[in-house]
Amino acid sequence: MARLNVNPTRMELKKLKARQQTAKRGHKLLKDKSDEMIRQFSVLIKENKRLRDEVERELSEVLRQFAIARSVTAPYSAEAAFAVPSVAVSAKCGVKSIMGVEVPDIELITSKRSEGLPYAYAEMTSEADFSVAKAAELLPKMVKLAEVEKAVRLLADEIERNKRRVNALEYIMLPQLEETIKYIKDKLDENERAAIVRLMKVKSKG
C-alpha cells in the first residue's frame, strides 16, 4: 500500500494521528449505519414482496374481469359510462426518513362525489360494477406498494453508496494512514539513533 507523500516530521505525525482517529470513528459509525440500514431493508423488502404478490394477483383478476365486462358492451357507451368518476382520489404525500434516507409517505384520500357507481345500472353489466368496486378497494394497497417499493429502491441505493464509503475507509484510507504513521515513526527513531551515535563518537574522540 502506498504511503502518503508527507515530510517525516513530528508535526505531520501528530496531524496524521488525529486524522487516523477521525477515520476510525467515521468507519465505525458508517458500519453501524450500514448494519441498521440492511436490517430495515430486509424488513421492507419482505413487505414489498408480500404486497406485490397480492397486488399482482388481484389486479390481474380485476382487469381480466373488466375486459370481459367491456367486451359485451358497445365501446362507445362504455367510454361514456366511465368518463365521469364518482370518486376522486388524491394522495397526501409526505416524506419520512429511514436512517437519513428520505422516502415517500403516502396516504390515500378518497372523496366521494356521490354514492354508488358512476353510471346507470342499465348501461353496464354487473361484472363491470364488481370490477370497479374491486379496483377502488385495491387502490390503497397499490399506493402502499408504490410507497414501499420506492423506499426499497432508495434504500438500496443508499446502502450501496454507504458500503462503498465503508470500504474506501477500511481498505484504502486506514491502511494508508497506518503505513505513513509507521514510516514517520521509523524515520524519527532513526534520526534519534543517529544523533545519539554521533554524540557518542564525538565524546569518545575528545
Next chain:
Amino acid sequence: MEETGKTAFVGDGDSITVFKAAGVAAFAAENESKAKEILRKIAKEYRVIFLTEELARALGGFLKRFDEDTYPVILSVPSKNGSTGYGTELLKSAMERALGVDILFNGN
C-alpha cells in the same frame, strides 16, 4: 413537507378504464414513445404514477431518472394480460445490489 398529490395510471386503453372509474386520472398510451411523452408531461404534476409492466419494461432506461428522487413514485403493475414478472425482477435487482445475496426467492 406534506402536500396533496394526484395519482395517475398510464397504460393501454383497456387497462386504464377501470381505474378511471375508480377516480384515478388515466392516460392511454399504446406504445412506448407515447408513454414517454405522457410521463414527461405528468411527472411534475402527479405524485404517484402507475404504469403497466409492458410499458415499464420498454422504458426501463428512461424511468431510471426518477429513481433518485423521492417523488414521483412510479410503480409498474400488471396489465390485463397478467403479470410478466417485471416487478419481481426489479425487486430482485434492488436486493442484490443492497445485500449481495438473495434472501427472498432462493435462486428461483
